[in-house]
Amino acid sequence: MLKTIKRILIFSGKHRGKLIQSFALDVIFSICQAMPIFAMVYALNSIIVARDTGENITMETVFLAFLIMAVGLAGKILFGYLANEKRSIACFSMCSDKRIEIGDRLKRMPMGYFSSNRLGEISSAVTTTIGDIENKAGDILDRIIVGFVHAVIISIVISIFDWRMGIISILAIILGMIVNSILQKKSIDIAPKRQEAQGALVSAVLEYIQGISIVKSFGLGEKSNRAVDEAIEESRKRNMGLEKVFNKLIALYLYVFKIAACTIILMSCYLFSGGRLSLLSTLMMVVSSFVIYSYIELIGTVSGVLRLLDSSMDKIQTVEEIPLMDESGRDIQPENYNIELKNVSFSYDERKILDNITLTIPQNSTVAIVGPSGGGKSTICSLIARFWDVNEGRVLLGGYDVKEYTCESLMRNISMVFQNVYLFHDTILNNIKFGYPEATMEEVVEAAKRASCHEFIEKLPEGYNTLIGEGGSSLSGGEKQRISIARAILKDASIIILDEATSSVDPENENQLQLAIRELTKYKTVIMIAHRLSTVRNADKIFVLSGGHIVQSGKHEELIREKGIYREFIQIRKKAIGWNLG
Ligand code: ADP
Ligand code: MG
Numbered sequence: 188m189l190k191t192i193k194r195i196l197i198f199s200g201k202h203r204g205k206l207i208q209s210f211a212l213d214v215i216f217s218i219c220q221a222m223p224i225f226a227m228v229y230a231l232n233s234i235i236v237a238r239d240t241g242e243n244i245t246m247e248t249v250f251l252a253f254l255i256m257a258v259g260l261a262g263k264i265l266f267g268y269l270a271n272e273k274r275s276i277a278c279f280s281m282c283s284d285k286r287i288e289i290g291d292r293l294k295r296m297p298m299g300y301f302s303s304n305r306l307g308e309i310s311s312a313v314t315t316t317i318g319d320i321e322n323k324a325g326d327i328l329d330r331i332i333v334g335f336v337h338a339v340i341i342s343i344v345i346s347i348f349d350w351r352m353g354i355i356s357i358l359a360i361i362l363g364m365i366v367n368s369i370l371q372k373k374s375i376d377i378a379p380k381r382q383e384a385q386g387a388l389v390s391a392v393l394e395y396i397q398g399i400s401i402v403k404s405f406g407l408g409e410k411s412n413r414a415v416d417e418a419i420e421e422s423r424k425r426n427m428g429l430e431k432v433f434n435k436l437i438a439l440y441l442y443v444f445k446i447a448a449c450t451i452i453l454m455s456c457y458l459f460s461g462g463r464l465s466l467l468s469t470l471m472m473v474v475s476s477f478v479i480y481s482y483i484e485l486i487g488t489v490s491g492v493l494r495l496l497d498s499s500m501d502k503i504q505t506v507e508e509i510p511l512m513d514e515s516g517r518d519i520q521p522e523n524y525n526i527e528l529k530n531v532s533f534s535y536d537e538r539k540i541l542d543n544i545t546l547t548i549p550q551n552s553t554v555a556i557v558g559p560s561g562g563g564k565s566t567i568c569s570l571i572a573r574f575w576d577v578n579e580g581r582v583l584l585g586g587y588d589v590k591e592y593t594c595e596s597l598m599r600n601i602s603m604v605f606q607n608v609y610l611f612h613d614t615i616l617n618n619i620k621f622g623y624p625e626a627t628m629e630e631v632v633e634a635a636k637r638a639s640c641h642e643f644i645e646k647l648p649e650g651y652n653t654l655i656g657e658g659g660s661s662l663s664g665g666e667k668q669r670i671s672i673a674r675a676i677l678k679d680a681s682i683i684i685l686d687e688a689t690s691s692v693d694p695e696n697e698n699q700l701q702l703a704i705r706e707l708t709k710y711k712t713v714i715m716i717a718h719r720l721s722t723v724r725n726a727d728k729i730f731v732l733s734g735g736h737i738v739q740s741g742k743h744e745e746l747i748r749e750k751g752i753y754r755e756f757i758q759i760r761k762k763a764i765g766w767n768l769g
Contacts, residue, residue, distance in 0.1 A: 206278075451475075628651075682711065685714070
């Protein structure tokens with residue numbers, strides 16, 4: 188339990204102060220909560236004194252007892268509210284910070300990390316897992332601290348009246364904590380088994396649902412249910428088994444406190460009857476024994492939640508422990524934008540995609556990479572932008588190895604436009620500003636004009652504030668592509684990578700798109716992958732990539748004269764729609 192509290196404190200980062208303040212407020216809250224006991228002691232004492240002296244209790248006594256109660260109640264409400272507020276703010280802020288921190292780290296992780304199964308891991312980490320911490324950590328801390336402090340304060344009051352009872356009440360707290368720690372240990376041992384059964388159940392159900400059309404069409408409803416049924420049964424058995432173990436321990440935990448309370452009542456009555464305990468102390472013990480453990484008892488049921496918090500923090504930690512690509516990177520501003528690949532070899536897994544590639548792209552030149560689909564053209568671009576690290580060789584930008592840069596300082600120099608445009612579910616304005624968030628409206632409009640998209644944006648009902656992806660804003664492929672070009676124009680990076688940027692655009696949009704691309708690539712270092720000859724033929728240099736090698740390189744006029752893949756390509760593609768020579 189203490190370990191988990193400590194972890195939450197570490198997890199809270201710069202909001203630790205607020206959490207600790209909320210603990211302190213919790214302590215004051217607990218003292219206020221115990222105030223009625225003080226009022227009662229005072230009132231009982233006055234009644235007994237009055238009885239002994241044969242007088243009535245005075246109005247002042249009644250008033251004072253009432254005042255103590257009222258102060259206690261008011262304090263309880265006030266400090267309860269303050270503690271709750273501080274704690275909620277601390278929990279929500281620490282979790283939102285964590286989400287942002289993980290988001291920032293994701294940008295600096297190797298692309299290899301984002302395989303499909305990891306995507307589930309990451310998205311659940313930033314959504315539900317952190318959500319669990321956000322919602323539960325505060326409550327749990329509150330319950331533990333209030334329960335503990337309340338019991339200790341009342342035990343101290345009891346000890347003042349009678350040290351023997353004090354010892355019993357404190358012993359019960361210690362014993363209760365021992366049972367609780369056994370409960371924690373059991374829950375740590377057992378949790379993986381539960382998760383295992385849960386995991387099996389989820390995959391069985393998923394498989395069933397994914398194959399539901401086959402199940403239906405083959406009428407196998409009955410039979411194919413078996414795997415799911417078995418998984419459900421297994422999960423039920425495990426969960427029942429676990430609950431049995433837990434319930435026994437939780438019952439034991441509660442027994443400890445109930446027995447201690449009964450012992451205090453019995454002993455004080457016994458001592459009273461022997462004349463060894465005053466009436467006031469006896470009444471005091473009897474009343475206190477009913478309330479002393481009422482809050483600490485509630486801690487018994489939190490061990491499951493503590494475990495959940497622990498495993499949630501474990502999951503976040505695994506994401507945080509993934510090494511960043513640019514841990515040792517520097518913020519470099521290169522003096523030129525020459526790009527060089529030197530003896531680069533690369534494979535995603537076993538299969539070699541690039542084999543000993545060497546090529547140079549001088550600053551301000553336009554090069555095209557052509558070759559069969561799947562040949563590794565996009566991969567070369569990904570290596571330049573360091574989405575992946577090369578297996579052998581070096582990729583240099585402005586004379587520096589891309590590994591020397593921080594991801595941010597590297598990407599400052601590069602804009603990429605892909606075939607499949609990804610626009611965020613946000614306004615057109617924000618989508619354009621994505622590459623340069625500080626841009627003014629004038630700069631955005633200027634970029635949009637250069638990307639030939641200002642006109643159609645103006646015609647939309649909400650103009651630049653139109654939400655993309657919502658009703659009324661169905662943009663065509665070409666329009667989306669031009670927005671992504673406006674984004675790149677605004678970013679104004681020195682190196683532009685166009686990866687089949689014009690491939691999926693209909694002929695009507697083609698002209699405007701070409702104009703936009705011309706604007707984007709003015710005075711830049713350009714790498715284009717294109718399947719249209721019209722775009723490739725004007726390149727300063729064309730690299731033909733095949734079988735992981737650069738098999739030909741040169742200008743269009745040179746390559747067309749050479750016997751080789753390029754000429755064959757042109758001849759085949761000339762007949763196809765995209766490769767007309769005009
Ligand atoms: P091109 O752009 O020339 O069509 P790519 O560079 O996209 O080719 O891909 C080269 C090869 O690498 C292809 O066979 C492709 O299937 C494979 N590949 C691409 N991306 C990945 C990836 N993330 N993981 C594994 N293999 C990949
Ligand atoms: Mg490609």
